[in-house]
Amino acid sequence: MSSETADPRRSQTVDRGPLAHGWVIVRTYVRLGVLNVAQYRGEFYVALANVITLATQFVGIAVIFANTSDLGGWTSAGLVALIGVYTILSGLIAMVIQPSLQQLMEGIRLGTFDFTLTKPADSQLLASVAVVSPAQALNIVFGAGIVGYACIRMGTMIGPLQWLYFCLTLVFGAAIVYSFLTLLGTCAFWWVKVDNILVVFSAVFGQAGRWPLAVFPGWMRVVLSLVIPVGLAVTIPAQALAGGLSGWLVLASGSVAALFFVASRAFWRYALRHYTGASA
Amino acid sequence: MSGAAVEVEQLRKTYVVPERDAGIKAAMTSLVRRRTRSVAAVQEISFAVQSGEVVGFLGPNGAGKTTTLKMLSGLLHPTSGRAEVFGFTPWRRDRDYLGRMALIMGQRSQLQWDIPVVDSYRLNKAVFQISDADFAARLDELTDLLELSDLLRKPARNLSLGERMKCEFAGSLLHRPQVLFLDEPTIGLDVAMQRRIRSFVAEYNRRTGAVVMLTSHYMADVEALCKRVIVIHHGTLLFDGPLAELVRTVAPDKTITVQLSEGNTASRADLAALLGGSVAEAPVEETDTGWRVKVPAADTPAVAARLLTGLPVADVTIEDEPIEAVIEKVFAVTAQELVQASAQIPSAQISSAQISSAQIPSGQTQGQP
Amino acid sequence: MTAPSRTSLDGLEPAPDFSRFSWRALRQYYRGEFAASIAVNVAYRGSVGIWVVTSVIQPIVMIVVWRTVAGPTGTVGGYTASRFVTYFAIMMLVNHLTFIWLMWEFEWRVREGTFSPLLLRPIHPIHKDISDNVAYKVIGLIGILPAMVILILAFHGDLSGMDPLQLIAAVPALVGGAVLRFMIEWVLALSAFWMTKTTALNNFYMSVQTFLSGGFAPLSVFPPLIAAIANWSPFPWTQAFVANVAMGRTTGVHILSGYGVQAIWIAAAFGLLRLVWSRAVRRYSAVGA
Numbered sequence A: 001m002s003s004e005t006a007d008p009r010r011s012q013t014v015d016r017g018p019l020a021h022g023w024v025i026v027r028t029y030v031r032l033g034v035l036n037v038a039q040y041r042g043e044f045y046v047a048l049a050n051v052i053t054l055a056t057q058f059v060g061i062a063v064i065f066a067n068t069s070d071l072g073g074w075t076s077a078g079l080v081a082l083i084g085v086y087t088i089l090s091g092l093i094a095m096v097i098q099p100s101l102q103q104l105m106e107g108i109r110l111g112t113f114d115f116t117l118t119k120p121a122d123s124q125l126l127a128s129v130a131v132v133s134p135a136q137a138l139n140i141v142f143g144a145g146i147v148g149y150a151c152i153r154m155g156t157m158i159g160p161l162q163w164l165y166f167c168l169t170l171v172f173g174a175a176i177v178y179s180f181l182t183l184l185g186t187c188a189f190w191w192v193k194v195d196n197i198l199v200v201f202s203a204v205f206g207q208a209g210r211w212p213l214a215v216f217p218g219w220m221r222v223v224l225s226l227v228i229p230v231g232l233a234v235t236i237p238a239q240a241l242a243g244g245l246s247g248w249l250v251l252a253s254g255s256v257a258a259l260f261f262v263a264s265r266a267f268w269r270y271a272l273r274h275y276t277g278a279s280a
Numbered sequence B: 001m002s003g004a005a006v007e008v009e010q011l012r013k014t015y016v017v018p019e020r021d022a023g024i025k026a027a028m029t030s031l032v033r034r035r036t037r038s039v040a041a042v043q044e045i046s047f048a049v050q051s052g053e054v055v056g057f058l059g060p061n062g063a064g065k066t067t068t069l070k071m072l073s074g075l076l077h078p079t080s081g082r083a084e085v086f087g088f089t090p091w092r093r094d095r096d097y098l099g100r101m102a103l104i105m106g107q108r109s110q111l112q113w114d115i116p117v118v119d120s121y122r123l124n125k126a127v128f129q130i131s132d133a134d135f136a137a138r139l140d141e142l143t144d145l146l147e148l149s150d151l152l153r154k155p156a157r158n159l160s161l162g163e164r165m166k167c168e169f170a171g172s173l174l175h176r177p178q179v180l181f182l183d184e185p186t187i188g189l190d191v192a193m194q195r196r197i198r199s200f201v202a203e204y205n206r207r208t209g210a211v212v213m214l215t216s217h218y219m220a221d222v223e224a225l226c227k228r229v230i231v232i233h234h235g236t237l238l239f240d241g242p243l244a245e246l247v248r249t250v251a252p253d254k255t256i257t258v259q260l261s262e263g264n265t266a267s268r269a270d271l272a273a274l275l276g277g278s279v280a281e282a283p284v285e286e287t288d289t290g291w292r293v294k295v296p297a298a299d300t301p302a303v304a305a306r307l308l309t310g311l312p313v314a315d316v317t318i319e320d321e322p323i324e325a326v327i328e329k330v331f332a333v334t335a336q337e338l339v340q341a342s343a344q345i346p347s348a349q350i351s352s353a354q355i356s357s358a359q360i361p362s363g364q365t366q367g368q369p
Numbered sequence C: 001m002t003a004p005s006r007t008s009l010d011g012l013e014p015a016p017d018f019s020r021f022s023w024r025a026l027r028q029y030y031r032g033e034f035a036a037s038i039a040v041n042v043a044y045r046g047s048v049g050i051w052v053v054t055s056v057i058q059p060i061v062m063i064v065v066w067r068t069v070a071g072p073t074g075t076v077g078g079y080t081a082s083r084f085v086t087y088f089a090i091m092m093l094v095n096h097l098t099f100i101w102l103m104w105e106f107e108w109r110v111r112e113g114t115f116s117p118l119l120l121r122p123i124h125p126i127h128k129d130i131s132d133n134v135a136y137k138v139i140g141l142i143g144i145l146p147a148m149v150i151l152i153l154a155f156h157g158d159l160s161g162m163d164p165l166q167l168i169a170a171v172p173a174l175v176g177g178a179v180l181r182f183m184i185e186w187v188l189a190l191s192a193f194w195m196t197k198t199t200a201l202n203n204f205y206m207s208v209q210t211f212l213s214g215g216f217a218p219l220s221v222f223p224p225l226i227a228a229i230a231n232w233s234p235f236p237w238t239q240a241f242v243a244n245v246a247m248g249r250t251t252g253v254h255i256l257s258g259y260g261v262q263a264i265w266i267a268a269a270f271g272l273l274r275l276v277w278s279r280a281v282r283r284y285s286a287v288g289a
Helices: A018-067 A076-110 A113-117 A123-128 A134-154 A160-186 A195-208 A218-227 A230-242 A247-273 B024-032 B065-072 B117-128 B132-146 B161-173 B191-208 B219-225 B243-250 B268-275 B297-310 B323-332 B335-343 B352-356 C023-043 C045-070 C081-098 C102-112 C115-120 C125-154 C164-193 C199-212 C224-232 C240-246 C253-287
Strands: B006-019 B035-049 B054-058 B080-085 B101-105 B179-183 B211-215 B228-233 B236-242 B253-260 B284-286 B290-296 B313-320
Touching: A018 A076, A018 A123, A018 A134, A018 B117, A018 C045, A018 C199, A076 A113, A076 A123, A076 A134, A076 A160, A076 A195, A076 A230, A113 A123, A113 B101, A123 A160, A123 A247, A134 A230, A160 A195, A160 A230, A160 A247, A195 A230, A195 C045, A218 A230, A230 A247, B006 B065, B035 B065, B035 B228, B035 B236, B054 B065, B054 B191, B054 B219, B065 B080, B065 B179, B065 B211, B101 B161, B117 B132, B117 B161, B132 B161, B132 B191, B161 B191, B179 B191, B191 B211, B191 B219, B211 B219, B228 B243, B236 B243, B243 B323, B253 B297, B268 B284, B268 B290, B268 B297, B290 B297, B297 B313, C023 C045, C023 C125, C045 C081, C045 C125, C081 C125, C081 C164, C081 C240, C102 C115, C102 C164, C102 C199, C115 C125, C115 C253, C125 C164, C164 C199, C164 C240, C164 C253, C199 C224, C240 C253
Parallel strands: B054 B211, B054 B228, B101 B179, B179 B211
Antiparallel strands: B006 B035, B006 B080, B228 B236, B253 B290, B253 B313, B284 B290
């Protein structure tokens, strides 16, 4: 094995550990997204249009609660908090996860993904932060605002432990959604155009993700927690605020997140081993 | 250690490709049963490249040269075999390995489309962990070499293909790779830009001693840059050696065109008498002003002399066969024969008539015409 | 005299007269175009399948939600839990048969310039879209019809109050609803000629449309203010009306007056379509292909 000692032609690289390097990469691509923000002008309007969707959602909730005092154990304020969590997660998806996956598919189709593979950095990381659309951060802000509003409406004090649980499970939820989408996106290595599968996810997330797991019958709850875990990702953080979580649930949520993350990583590695590249 | 920068041993890559007929019935059947076909893209290739060498891979489309390059750059996992570049196994994609190699593909750009080129470079700076000082110094050097000063502030979108390729090169070399994999780097570029890129690559190789492995359709690339060529066809290595050797081994023809002086003609019969009986076999063509004869390289001086002395020649031109034609001939022969031919001592001559029938009997020496 | 040259103009058949509108020509065109559209949809059956699966998700979620709201015994806006199931199952079918996706595709069409060949054909581009759309709906039925049946069975939908006459009466309503929605959304799609990214507008429209056409909940569930807003818009007439007729909630003379309202909206939409289309073509030619 040839050594790397004193080759006078090679200057020193700035050698950071992999974690610091990873952080630099994320920072760089976020900066790139901001540089490109003129391209994403349309995205601002998309984010704003989302306000209308949210408005209809709120009207819907109002209508529901005009007819009943609780929905599967959830109060009106709890449901609003859930919508807030949903909006935060969907903002994250729209800001980074989805556009980067879009880029991955394009890259595999056109062969420019090869460039990602030849860089001395984790290919999954590079592929995951490739495109950042900062305009969608608006949704994250909206979502946070809605969560705040819901908490005020709830009236009851939310203890610091539940706040901690909320933050933790929100991160877990983000990890779940990211890992799941990456799993789907990795299928692009075989099928190249996986837009259709992503559309199915969008539909499931966009429809089922706006409602608490409690309204779903048993078998659907299982599907939405373990198979397409959008329900888990959204409901649990909301529950921390609305009703309170037990430590076990937090642990369970974390385990599901870890499971999906490890699976997405393994699948990615597997895909790379079998990567055949775009036609020469 | 042996010291070869690149060592390839029995490298093999086989693809499994699904196969299907057209039509609805076939579409339905394919849901139930998938028919597949094995395609051997690369079959047991072995070679070694020393530090500082520039090697050209020649081969028709689908020959396996890009596949080989991709395996060496770590993109593809081979089906079997071994390869080492600077001691690294490429497809393990060690960070250390990736940090010292570069892959540049013609017509594919990794520059960000909408932002100034120099901002794309900063991306690479972050990924390759180049220090500020190094980045500045190397950018200056590359800007000089490639004349990029006007281009750096423009978004890639606004550059022409040639300008983009120059910027692509610069961006890919900021981390001073020790091995360059170039896949059809000059495709689509105009002649002037092709020359520019070639001289740049030669310069980079001279300055840094980097190994350069390049695939190209353009013989001009290979002629200008590569002292050594590797011919790959149907996934097999047909030839590995100096380009001049290859050309000579295939022993191309030369074309002698004689222009007869005003008012003079010669008939085929006259030519036949002049050249001896072999005229009937040799391709002879009448032009407006004279005759054109195609003869094996070895025969050329003799035939030319006869024509010059035997005919009222006003002008004579002797032309090489274009190298493309030479290479086409190479691909037309069977692997075995060419390998045998190149392994032999250079006196093996091969008759042109026999080449055109796509068989090279080895060891045949040319007698007197 | 030499034999008649094949390039002589007299030898050619006269070109069809494209300026006069002819039903026969249109029928002939549709036959060909429709066959092609069916073939395309069969070739892309994977995509069609995925879209069908997506169409099932929203009704399932709505059923689950409203079932929970109504509870096992209660009613909301005149619907019991089981009636909600029937409602959303029928709405799924109606949605499939009235739905178009063109507002997403037009943006791409304009950007890639694939509109130009369509504009050069001696037939309005809308006909190709109609053909594609109907072909998709037909092929998609293969999935949607069983899905509807399964939904009703799995969630125990209440089918009482439905009778064959009502179902027959629902068919013209369905056709009217499909035509109306197609026209409205085709006009929406034309926005791509003015806006490079139509996603925001499309999302906005979709949210409003789903809500007001009865996709979120039957309109009787809404408080009077919202129901009034909805009824002043064309949206309920594209979907909710059809479901109401099919379920027997709208009967007798109300069905007839419903047809009438649909007809009025269709006429209005048609006028809007022609107006916007002529502007759109002008703009497209001005901006360049």
